[in-house]
Amino acid sequence: MSQLVIVFGYEASAVREYFGDHYQGVPVEFAAQTAQHGTADAVRAATLALDEGPFAVLNGDAVYDHDSLSTLYDTVPAVGSFEVDNPCACGVLHTDTTGSGTWTTGVTEKPVDPPSNLIYAGAYAFSAATQEWLAVEESERGELELTDVFSWPCREPMVRMIPSERWLDVGRP
Numbered sequence: 001m002s003q004l005v006i007v008f009g010y011e012a013s014a015v016r017e018y019f020g021d022h023y024q025g026v027p028v029e030f031a032a033q034t035a036q037h038g039t040a041d042a043v044r045a046a047t048l049a050l051d052e053g054p055f056a057v058l059n060g061d062a063v064y065d066h067d068s069l070s071t072l073y074d075t076v077p078a079v080g081s082f083e084v085d086n087p088c089a090c091g092v093l094h095t096d097t098t099g100s101g102t103w104t105t106g107v108t109e110k111p112v113d114p115p116s117n118l119i120y121a122g123a124y125a126f127s128a129a130t131q132e133w134l135a136v137e138e139s140e141r142g143e144l145e146l147t148d149v150f151s152w153p154c155r156e157p158m159v160r161m162i163p164s165e166r167w168l169d170v171g172r173p
Contacts, residue, residue, distance in 0.1 A: 002026070002027075002051065003026065003027050003028075003029065003049075003050075003051055004019070004023055004026050004027070004028045004029070005028075005029045005030070005031055005046045005049045005050060006019060006028060006029070006030050006031070006060075007030075007031045007032075007033050007042045007043070007045050007046050007060075008030060008031075008032060008033065009032065009033040009034065009035075009036060009042075012030075012032065015030070016030060029049035030049075031045045031046045031048065031049050032045065033045045037143060037144055038138075038139070038141075038143030038144035038145055038146070039057075039059075039143070039144070039145060039146035039147075040134055040136050040143075040144035040145055040146045040148065040149050041143070041144040042146075043057055043134060043146060043149070044134045044144070047131050047134065050131070052128055053128050054076040054125060054126060054127050054128055055125075055126055055128070055130075056069075056072060056073055056123070056124065056125045056126070057123070057124045057126065057146065058122065058123050059122030059123070059169075061122075061169060061170050061171040062121060062122045062123070062167060062168065062169050062170065062171075063166070063167065063168040063170060064080065064121065064123060064164055064166070064167055065164055065165045065166040065167070067165065068080060068123075068162055068163065068164040068165055068166075068167075069123065071162050072123055072124075072125050072162045073125060075125055075160045075162060076125045076126065076127055077124075077125060077126055077127055077130075077153040077158060077159045077160070078124070078125040078159060078160040078161070078162050079093065079104050079107075079120050079121075079123070079124050079125075079150065079159055079160075079161055079162065080120065080121035080122070080123030080124070080162050080163075080164050080167070081093055081104075081118045081119065081120060081121060081161045081162065081163050081164065082118070082119055082121045082163070082164045082167040083117055083118055083119075083163070084117055084119055085117070087111075087114040087116070087117050087118070087119050088110060088111065088112065088114060089110060090110065090119035090120075091107045091108070091109050091110070091119055091120045091147055092107065092108050092109075092111055092114040092115060092116060092117075092118065092119055092120075093106075093107055093115075093116060093118045093119065093120055093161065094106040094107065094108065094115050094116070094154075095115075095116055095118065095161065101160065102160075102161050103158065103159055103160065103161065104120075104154055104159040104160070104161045105154050105159075106151060106154045107120050107147045107150060107151075107154075109145075109147060118161070118163075120147070120150075121164050121167045122169070123162075123164070124146070124150065126153070127153070130149065130152070130153065133149050133152040134149055136148040136149055
């Protein structure tokens with residue numbers, strides 16, 4: 001990882017104090033999301049601080065295992081996945097096993113009849129071109145959803161699914 005960009009909207013001073021200018025040897029930049037307007041809006045707030053290359057997005061309210069993140073960072077485009085017993089309360093991944101692996105072809109938020117038991121774990125690795133796709137329409141919830149941005153690279157079987165060995169959504173334990 002060459003750079004860490006942290007988007008904040010709450011407890012900004014505590015976040016800045018904790019991470020500082022460098023975290024574990026990695027330069028840190030901060031971007032403010034002035035209003036809670038969705039995950040795509042948070043990523044858009046970070047774009048001015050991003051390098052021109054590929055980038056990863058991790059939800060700040062999730063805990064991931066190191067090896068899965070390492071694989072995610074090395075695989076672009078990719079999405080972190082996790083198998084759950086009841087996926088109806090999550091974003092559920094659509095999959096395809098065409099060719100040499102399992103690919104993600106889309107995601108459905110909180111479906112009544114889930115297409116799989118694999119959820120997206122709030123971890124993505126995007127190509128630099130993804131920054132051009134951040135101008136999405138507001139969802140029914142009135143937010144700019146990163147899952148809508150994610151639908152662009154899913155149009156072709158090219159988004160790798162990276163299974164997480166351990167994952168915890170601390171916002172919903």
